[in-house]
Amino acid sequence: MTNITFLGQSSFLMETKGKTLLFDPMISFDKAGPEYQVNTLQPDYMLISHGHSDHLADAEAIGKASASTIISSFEVVSWFSTKGLKGHPMNIGGKFSFDFGQVKYVSAVHSSVLPDGTYGGPAGGFVIWNDDVSFYFAGDTALTMDMKLIPLTCPKLDFAILPLGDNFTMGYEDAVLAADFIACDHIIGCHYDTFDLIKLDHQKALETFEKAGKKLILPEIGKTFSI
Numbered sequence: 733m734t735n736i737t738f739l740g741q742s743s744f745l746m747e748t749k750g751k752t753l754l755f756d757p758m759i760s761f762d763k764a765g766p767e768y769q770v771n772t773l774q775p776d777y778m779l780i781s782h783g784h785s786d787h788l789a790d791a792e793a794i795g796k797a798s799a800s801t802i803i804s805s806f807e808v809v810s811w812f813s814t815k816g817l818k819g820h821p822m823n824i825g826g827k828f829s830f831d832f833g834q835v836k837y838v839s840a841v842h843s844s845v846l847p848d849g850t851y852g853g854p855a856g857g858f859v860i861w862n863d864d865v866s867f868y869f870a871g872d873t874a875l876t877m878d879m880k881l882i883p884l885t886c887p888k889l890d891f892a893i894l895p896l897g898d899n900f901t902m903g904y905e906d907a908v909l910a911a912d913f914i915a916c917d918h919i920i921g922c923h924y925d926t927f928d929l930i931k932l933d934h935q936k937a938l939e940t941f942e943k944a945g946k947k948l949i950l951p952e953i954g955k956t957f958s959i
């Protein structure tokens with residue numbers, strides 16, 4: 733059982749093996765609640781899928797207020813290092829053994845540029861596993877055949893966090909196929925409803941997953957759930 737807190741857009745907070753992981757820190761502080769602020773989060777690691785600001789807007793402030801290590805593409809980590817933040821650079825297809833488990837940085841079909849126009853390297857996602865849990869955080873991506881490599885190269889997934897909002901990423905119809913590609917029946921949705929271009933029809937999304945025999949969780953900002 734893993735406890736996960738949704739902090740808005742694609743940002744999730746979770747603990748595994750005694751380490752706190754924060755994914756794609758752009759946090760809706762107003763909605764997430766007073767306990768989730770830049771100087772109170774104190775994650776051990778910030779995992780950043782790509783350079784777009786809706787995935788890292790709060791990373792610098794959180795990084796400066798904590799001892800957090802950024803895990804991301806070489807280019808994103810290099811950019812944060814010029815701001816004094818520490819990081820662990822990766823590139824697509826590579827994995828590394830951290831003190832909380834294995835991390836494989838996998839491909840995403842998306843773009844990546846940092847807020848000041850610096851090239852962000854390839855956009856990616858993360859597959860993370862240890863002897864308690866195995867999961868996939870897709871970041872922003874289209875449905876892609878590369879997802880079929882995940883069950884061939886990583887332990888069986890307990891759950892996956894997939895974007896559902898369409899327009900900039902896959903929508904829920906493609907996300908159901910993605911769930912098949914990654915051989916995973918427990919999906920947590922993200923990257924929807926934050927602004928008008930990514931409004932999600934919750935009912936249709938839930939029905940589509942149910943028809944496919946899969947469980948879809950549409951998390952609420954600031955709420956913690958178990959999976």
Ligand code: NI
Binds near residue numbers: 782784842843872
């Ligand atoms: Ni993006």
Ligand code: MN
Binds near residue numbers: 786923
């Ligand atoms: Mn995005």
